[in-house]
Amino acid sequence: MNPVEFCRDAAAPPGSNFHYATLFHTAGERRDLYALFALRAEILRIVAGTPDAVVAAMRRSWWSDELARVATRQARHPVGMELQRLAERIQLDVPALRYFAAAGGTLPEPADLDRGAPGTAAGIWDAAARACGVSAADAIAAAIRAGTLVDAVENLASGRPAAAGSVSIRPADLGRHLASASRELAGRDAARAEFCRIMTGLSAALCAEMEADGTAIRQSRVSLTPLRKLWIAWRIHRRRPA
Numbered sequence: 001m002n003p004v005e006f007c008r009d010a011a012a013p014p015g016s017n018f019h020y021a022t023l024f025h026t027a028g029e030r031r032d033l034y035a036l037f038a039l040r041a042e043i044l045r046i047v048a049g050t051p052d053a054v055v056a057a058m059r060r061s062w063w064s065d066e067l068a069r070v071a072t073r074q075a076r077h078p079v080g081m082e083l084q085r086l087a088e089r090i091q092l093d094v095p096a097l098r099y100f101a102a103a104g105g106t107l108p109e110p111a112d113l114d115r116g117a118p119g120t121a122a123g124i125w126d127a128a129a130r131a132c133g134v135s136a137a138d139a140i141a142a143a144i145r146a147g148t149l150v151d152a153v154e155n156l157a158s159g160r161p162a163a164a165g166s167v168s169i170r171p172a173d174l175g176r177h178l179a180s181a182s183r184e185l186a187g188r189d190a191a192r193a194e195f196c197r198i199m200t201g202l203s204a205a206l207c208a209e210m211e212a213d214g215t216a217i218r219q220s221r222v223s224l225t226p227l228r229k230l231w232i233a234w235r236i237h238r239r240r241p242a
Contacts, residue, residue, distance in 0.1 A: 001078075002078075003078035003079070003081045003082045004031060004034070004082065006038070006078035006079065007031075007034040007035045007038035007078065007079055007082050008030075008031075008034045008038075010034075010037075010038040010041045010042065010079070011033070011034045011035075011036075011037035011038040011040070011041055012030075012034060012037070015226050015229075017154075017199060017202045017203075017229065018033075018037055018195070018199070020198065020202070020226075020229045020230055020232075020233040021194075021195040021196075021198040021199045021202065021233065022034075022195050023233055023237075024194055024233070024237045025132065025194060025195060029131060029132050031082070032086050032089075032090075032128070032131035032132075033128055033131065033132075033195055034082070035079065035082035035083050035085070035086050036083070036086070036124050036127055036128045036131070037124065037128070038078075038079045038082070039063075039067075039079050039083065039097065039100075039101075039124065040100075040104075040121055040124050042063065042079060043060065043063060043100060043101055043104035044104060046059045046060055046063075046104075047104060048158065060101050060102055060104065061101075061102070063101040064098045064101045064102055066079075066080045067080070067083070067094055067097050067098045067101060068094070068098065070083045070084045070087060070092070070094060070097075071087070071092075071094045083097075086127070086131065089131075090127065090130050090131055091130070092127055093123045093126060093127065095123075096122060096123025096126070097123045097124065097127075099120065099123065100120050100121050100122075100123055100124060103120045104120050104121065112148075113148070113149065113152065113169070113173070113174070113177050116145050117148075118144050118145070118148055119147065119148035119151050119152070120151075121147060121148075121151050122144045122147070122148065124147070125143050125144045125146075125147030125148075125196070126140055126143070126144055128143070128147075128193065128195070128196070129143035129144075129190075129192075129193040129196065132192045132193045132194070132195070133192045134189055134190060134192045134193050135189065136187075136189045136190075138187075138190075139185075139187060139189040139190035139192075139193075142181065142184035142185050142187075142190050143185065143190060143193045143196045145181055145184065146178075146181040146182075146184070146185055146196050146197075146199070146200045147196065147199075149174060149177050149178050149181055149200070149203060150196075150199045150200060150203045152169060152174060153171075153174055153178070153203040153206055153207060154203070154206075156169060156171070156174070156210065157206050157210060157223070170211075171207040171208075171210035171211040172207070172211050174203075174207050175204055175207035175208065175211065178200055178203055178204040178207065179204065181200055182197070182200050182201065182204070185197050185200065186241065187241070188241045191240050191241045194236075194237065194240060197236050197240075198232070198233045198236050198237070201232050201233075201235075201236045202224065202229060202232055202233070205224055205228070205232055206223075206224060209224070
C-alpha cells in the first residue's frame with residue numbers, strides 16, 4: 001500500500017465522519033487532509049487501544065521522533081512521508097504536531113471551551129485549514145476552535161475516559177459551543193475549509209443524540225447512520241458561501 005492509500009484508509013475509512021467531511025474537496029486537498037488526519041487517527045488509536053501507559057508513552061514518543069524527521073526530510077512512516085510532501089507546500093507547525101503526539105487525546109476542560117482555548121490537536125486543524133487555502137488569521141482561529149470542539153465530541157461519543165480529575169462536559173454545552181463555531185465558519189475565507197464546517201455539523205448532530213439519550217455516553221459508542229451523515233454533509237455543502 002502506498003503512502004497516499006495508507007493515509008486515506010487511516011483518516012477516512014468508508015462510513016467515517018471524515019470520509020463524508022472531505023467529499024466535496026478537490027483530490028489534491030483531500031490528499032493533504034488525509035495526511036494530517038491520518039496522524040490524528042494514529043495518535044488517537046494509541047490513546048484508545050493501548051491500556052499500558054508506559055507502552056502508550058513509548059509509541060507517542062516514536063511519533064514525536066517521526067515528526068522531527070519530517071522537519072529534516074527523513075520521514076520513514078507513510079504518514080510522515082505524506083506530511084513531508086505537504087511541508088514542501090505549506091508551513092507546517094511541527095512543534096505543534098509533536099505536542100499533539102505527546103499529549104493527544106486529552107479531553108478539554110469546560111473552562112477551556114468557554115474561553116476558546118485550543119485543544120491538543122490545534123496544529124492539525126491549523127495546517128488543514130491552510131492546506132485548503134484559508135489564509136485569514138481569524139478564519140484559521142475559527143477552524144481551530146471548531147476542531148477543538150469536534151475532538152471533544154468525538155472523545156465523549158467514543159466512550160474514551162477523560163483525563164484523571166477532569167470535569168465531565170455535557171453534550172448540551174458542547175452543542176451550544178458548536179452552534180457558535182458554525183457561525184464563525186460562515187465567512188467566505190473560512191468556508192474554504194469545508195471539511196471543518198461539515199465535521200462541526202456532524203458533531204452537533206452527535207451532541208443532540210447524546211443529549212437525547214444520556215445513558216449511551218460511556219456505555220457504548222454513539223454514532224450517526226451513513227445516510228444521515230451524507231445528508232448533513234450535502235446540506236452544509238449546499239449552504240457554502242459563493
